[in-house]
Amino acid sequence: MNVAIILGRLTRDPAIKVSQSGMTIARFTLAVNRLNKKGQNPEADFINCVAFGKTADVIGNYVYKGQRLLVEGRIQTGSYTSKSGEKKYTTEISVNRVEFIDKRSGGSGQGDYHVDNQNAPTGGFGQFGTAAKESPAMEQEEIPF
Numbered sequence: 001m002n003v004a005i006i007l008g009r010l011t012r013d014p015a016i017k018v019s020q021s022g023m024t025i026a027r028f029t030l031a032v033n034r035l036n037k038k039g040q041n042p043e044a045d046f047i048n049c050v051a052f053g054k055t056a057d058v059i060g061n062y063v064y065k066g067q068r069l070l071v072e073g074r075i076q077t078g079s080y081t082s083k084s085g086e087k088k089y090t091t092e093i094s095v096n097r098v099e100f101i102d103k104r105s106g107g108s109g110q111g112d113y114h115v116d117n118q119n120a121p122t123g124g125f126g127q128f129g130t131a132a133k134e135s136p137a138m139e140q141e142e143i144p145f
Contacts, residue, residue: 026056
């Protein structure tokens with residue numbers, strides 16, 4: 001199974017392009033913290049991401065440098081030959097779903113907007129964990145102290 005879920009900050013505004021067929025493509029890099037071997041002073045990994053279609057449209061319209069994003073997708077590798085004839089290898093996350101973590105200006109709170117890639121498998125983040133049922137409210141007389 002190839003599933004990647006990362007939380008990080010955008011290193012710069014996303015690069016948006018439109019393909020010849022009219023599909024929007026968004027490319028961006030997330031700085032993702034990790035602890036060093038001693039468990040102190042986090043270091044960052046810079047993870048390249050690419051999104052397509054509706055997801056890329058939303059990223060292009062609402063995402064900006066420094067914003068925190070939660071991204072779900074798959075790790076994708078590739079290669080190409082540079083202009084100098086050298087073979088280059090790439091690794092990136094092909095984004096299926098993105099969720100905004102930072103509060104939107106004038107918004108109602110954290111993580112209040114997300115978008116799914118319509119071509120991605122169903123499930124998303126909702127399939128992880130277990131939904132907790134709300135406990136019934138206790139009347140003042142029922143409190144044991």
